[in-house]
Amino acid sequence: MVLIVLVSLANLCLAAAVSPLKDDAAEIKRQADALAGNTGAGFNTSMDVTNIVGNFITGFLALLGIIFIVLIILAGYNWMTAAGEEEKVNKAKDTLARAIIGLVITVGAYAISQFVMDRLLK
Numbered sequence: 001m002v003l004i005v006l007v008s009l010a011n012l013c014l015a016a017a018v019s020p021l022k023d024d025a026a027e028i029k030r031q032a033d034a035l036a037g038n039t040g041a042g043f044n045t046s047m048d049v050t051n052i053v054g055n056f057i058t059g060f061l062a063l064l065g066i067i068f069i070v071l072i073i074l075a076g077y078n079w080m081t082a083a084g085e086e087e088k089v090n091k092a093k094d095t096l097a098r099a100i101i102g103l104v105i106t107v108g109a110y111a112i113s114q115f116v117m118d119r120l121l122k
Helices: 002-017 024-036 049-080 086-121
Strands: none
Touching: 049 086
């Protein structure tokens, strides 16, 4: 009971110590303008179809790259835990080779898409 009273009194003291500004909205706007400048954060900028498609392709290729890297790690793990069994080792080598080929193709597709998007946006 005493603890609850002490916590309540401390809460009241802290609430009284933090006094609100006279013009809270004006002060918030002033600070936001100082932070973002005249142009703002750029959330209201419109995007054309080229930017949207480019962002979609970039995201998709990044996801594919992550998948292939996970496959490379999984193939390495399978190879290390094969314990000398030829079938498991060959399967791990096959997975590793295919994952590396997929990653190379994905990186190439990313480079080509960036090149094309740069040319389209100019």
